Each structure stands twice: as structure tokens, then as C-alpha cells.
Amino acid sequence: MLDWLLKLIGGKDDVDVALDRMKEDAKDPLRSRVHGILLITEPADPGHRPEYGGQAIREWYGCPDRASALRAIEGYASSRDAYDVFRATFLARAAAGGGVISPEESWALCQRVVTTAQQTFSSWQDYGDGYVRGHLAYRRSQGDDEATLARYEQNLRKTMAELQAKGVWSRVALQG
Numbered sequence: 001m002l003d004w005l006l007k008l009i010g011g012k013d014d015v016d017v018a019l020d021r022m023k024e025d026a027k028d029p030l031r032s033r034v035h036g037i038l039l040i041t042e043p044a045d046p047g048h049r050p051e052y053g054g055q056a057i058r059e060w061y062g063c064p065d066r067a068s069a070l071r072a073i074e075g076y077a078s079s080r081d082a083y084d085v086f087r088a089t090f091l092a093r094a095a096a097g098g099g100v101i102s103p104e105e106s107w108a109l110c111q112r113v114v115t116t117a118q119q120t121f122s123s124w125q126d127y128g129d130g131y132v133r134g135h136l137a138y139r140r141s142q143g144d145d146e147a148t149l150a151r152y153e154q155n156l157r158k159t160m161a162e163l164q165a166k167g168v169w170s171r172v173a174l175q176g
Contacts, residue, residue: 082131
């Protein structure tokens with residue numbers, strides 16, 4: 001059924017379902033930190049969104065199987081760049097959502113990435129600033145003009161402020 005129709009009749013779409021599952025995840029500091037990494041651009045954990053996670057891992061990142069997904073995740077996880085920290089986390093969760101790896105394996109991979117983030121960034125703000133730099137560099141490499149990049153940065157900064165004020169960044173410290 002179409003998501004808009006579900007909303008119209010009071011049903012839940014995949015983002016709503018994922019957000020419900022994330023409330024349970026919030027009891028676990030690791031999972032909360034994973035969500036802190038992801039929510040800078042994602043509305044909900046792709047590990048809890050099977051169709052979206054499958055599309056992302058297979059179509060956007062070209063990882064149709066376990067081996068290719070693990071190679072891609074490891075490639076990003078070996079970096080200390082905030083944008084790569086995000087991508088490793090996103091891919092690990094999307095691979096679980098898409099059924100390419102198990103949820104347990106996804107969380108274990110995310111633990112490694114969170115540890116790297118904790119060793120690299122002093123705070124969520126530090127991570128967010130690095131993410132913005134990396135994301136804008138990527139978008140610039142894709143040919144986006146300066147006006148488009150300025151809109152991206154404005155939107156990311158707004159999201160960061162929301163995460164800090166009332167989101168996961170205010171509920172769980174990156175360090176700890």
C-alpha cells in the first residue's frame with residue numbers, strides 16, 4: 001500500500017515503524033549512539049526499514065551480497081573522516097535492513113565504528129562539523145553549485161541544532 005494512503009487512514013509507514021523500534025533501541029547506549037550518527041541526515045534507522053535498506057545497499061552502493069557489503073563497510077570503517085563514519089554506520093544498518101547481513105552482525109560492526117567516532121571526535125558537534133565538511137565535499141565533487149551547497153549546509157546545521165536541543169544528541173553523549 002502507498003505510504004501516503006496509510007497516513008491518510010491512520011496507518012504507519014516504514015519510517016513510523018522504524019521510529020517505534022528506535023524507541024526500544026534507545027534503552028541501549030550503543031544503539032542510541034548509532035542513531036546519533038545516522039540521524040544527521042536519515043529520518044530513521046535503515047536497519048529497521050527493510051525495503052529502504054535493501055534499495056540503499058543494492059542500488060545506491062552496489063552491494064548485492066554479503067561479501068560486497070562487508071567490503072564496502074570495512075572500507076568506510078577504516079577511515080576517521082566523519083562522512084565515512086556515517087557511511088560505514090549507514091551501510092551496516094542498511095545491510096541488516098535489506099537482509100544482506102544479520103542484525104547482530106550489523107550492531108557489532110556499528111560498535112567498531114562508534115568506537116572510532118569516540119576516539120576521533122570530542123563531541124557530537126565535532127562529529128557533525130566533520131560530517132558537514134565531508135558531505136559538502138562529496139556534493140561538490142558531484143557538481144553541485146554553491147547555492148545548492150549552501151542549502152545543504154543550512155539544512156544540516158538545522159538538523160544538528162535539533163539533535164542537540166531535543167534529539168538523541170541531547171540524550172546520550174558521544175563519549176562515555
